[in-house]
Amino acid sequence: xxxxxxxxxxxxxxxxxxxxxxxxxxxxxxxxxxxxxxxxxxxxxxxxxxxxxxxxxxxxxxxxxxxxxxxxxxxxxxxxxxxxxxxxxxxxxxxxxxxxxxxxxxxxxxxxxxxxxxxx
Amino acid sequence: xxxxxxxxxxxxxxxxxxxxxxxxxxxxxxxxxxxxxxxxxxxxxxxxxxxxxxxxxxxxxxxxxxxxxxxxxxxxxxxxxxxxxxxxxxxxxxxxxxxxxxxxxxxxxxxxxxxxxxxxxxxxxxxxxxxxxxxxxxxxxxxxxxxxxxxxxxxxxxxxxxxxxxxxxxxxxxxxxxxxxxxxxxxxxxxxxxxxxxxxxxxxxxxxxxxxxx
Numbered sequence: 001x002x003x004x005x006x007x008x009x010x011x012x013x014x015x016x017x018x019x020x021x022x023x024x025x026x027x028x029x030x031x032x033x034x035x036x037x038x039x040x041x042x043x044x045x046x047x048x049x050x051x052x053x054x055x056x057x058x059x060x061x062x063x064x065x066x067x068x069x070x071x072x073x074x075x076x077x078x079x080x081x082x083x084x085x086x087x088x089x090x091x092x093x094x095x096x097x098x099x100x101x102x103x104x105x106x107x108x109x110x111x112x113x114x115x116x117x118x119x120x
Numbered sequence: 121x122x123x124x125x126x127x128x129x130x131x132x133x134x135x136x137x138x139x140x141x142x143x144x145x146x147x148x149x150x151x152x153x154x155x156x157x158x159x160x161x162x163x164x165x166x167x168x169x170x171x172x173x174x175x176x177x178x179x180x181x182x183x184x185x186x187x188x189x190x191x192x193x194x195x196x197x198x199x200x201x202x203x204x205x206x207x208x209x210x211x212x213x214x215x216x217x218x219x220x221x222x223x224x225x226x227x228x229x230x231x232x233x234x235x236x237x238x239x240x241x242x243x244x245x246x247x248x249x250x251x252x253x254x255x256x257x258x259x260x261x262x263x264x265x266x267x268x269x270x271x272x273x274x275x276x277x278x279x280x281x282x283x284x285x286x287x288x289x290x291x292x293x294x295x296x297x298x299x300x301x302x303x304x305x306x307x308x309x310x311x312x313x314x315x316x317x318x319x320x321x322x323x324x325x326x327x328x329x330x331x332x333x334x
Contacts, residue, residue: 002211002242010128017122031128038244038271085267085303095306099274105129105245110122 003040006105007047013107014057023056028111034067034104041066069102132246135214139221139249143232147333150232152250154272156265157238159258160282162190163315165233169197171325176332178231181220183212185237200226211242214249230332240269251331252277259283260290263297266304273304278311280324285314 010029018026033039041064052058071087072079075094087095127133143150153161165180172178179200182190191203202220204212217234221227234250236243244253255276257265260283266273273279279301287294294312301308311327313320 002209002245005209005213006128006245009131012131013124013126013128017124036271036274038241085270085300087303087306103274105127107124107126107128109124112122 003043004047007044007051011051014110017110025113026057026060026110027113029060029062030108031062031064032067032104032106032108033064034102036069036102037105039105067101067104070100071097072100073097132214135218136247136249139218148229148232149332150250152234152236152248152253153256154236154243154253155238155256156240156261159256160315161235161256162193167315167321168325169199173199176230177228179224179226179229181217181234183235183237200224206237210237210239211246212236212248213246217248240272244272244275254278256280256282259287259292263292266301270304273301279308281312283314284312285317
């Protein structure tokens with residue numbers, strides 16, 4: 001249950017990127033979370049919503065892209081999503097594998113609702 | 121739209137990387153012990169300290185949600201120790217370790233052992249600047265632990281299977297436990313030990329001693 005401190009850190013980063021007066025217009029915050037990052041998306045969303053309640057960021061929503069666990073075979077350059085935990089390349093049978101994705105916890109972008117004056 | 125593309129924990133990672141540089145330049149080998157509560161991390165530290173404390177200077181940073189009971193146990197062995205009380209937080213963060221390291225009276229050490237809060241989930245997300253994570257599993261927890269908490273086993277370099285003296289009394293199969301862990305992370309180095317009987321402590325301590333820099 002470390003999603004609360006992660007939500008706090010996320011809000012700190014959003015505040016670094018969005019000036020105080022533009023914060024009410026933040027609509028969507030896009031995150032990339034690896035399936036092996038030990039982060040529960042539902043729990044992170046719950047904590048984030050609780051922290052932004054009655055703040056300028058309260059209408060902001062998290063949209064979370066789950067990044068699958070993938071391995072890369074250094075013998076034949078094949079990248080794949082492993083089925084189960086057998087560490088064998090399905091293409092060449094090598095076990096020289098390095099993990100490629102699945103550990104992400106990244107803030108990708110922030111979407112603002114443009115106010116009419118900003119629309120040209 | 122504002123493109124950000126930042127790691128959410130980049131602040132923690134920056135502090136961890138600074139700590140790693142500091143420890144590397146001071147030739148301090150640092151290990152981060154992670155496990156469920158009650159796997160025997162503190163007992164493992166005590167048994168390790170008893171065997172190695174006369175061979176090199178060492179120190180311990182203890183992390184717990186409450187109390188300094190663990191620090192008292194380490195202090196009783198005459199090894200410098202600092203207790204971090206997280207007051208509810210389920211893991212240690214690099215800033216807490218940085219503060220704790222500053223509070224250590226003795227920094228001329230070769231081995232720094234950090235005992236994380238007992239939790240197989242949250243500590244896996246936080247780099248503390250350690251050279252490696254060591255995951256401890258006791259046989260009483262069941263042989264399926266690695267499959268249930270793969271994130272931690274992927275990040276660890278060493279697995280210590282503890283309480284092997286209790287194997288006759290539990291349903292855990294040690295070969296299954298080892299096999300499950302190695303299926304998740306084939307490069308894990310595995311030690312089977314009992315802090316109570318001392319079985320397996322010699323190979324573990326010899327290996328740990330061999331990691332010391334300079």
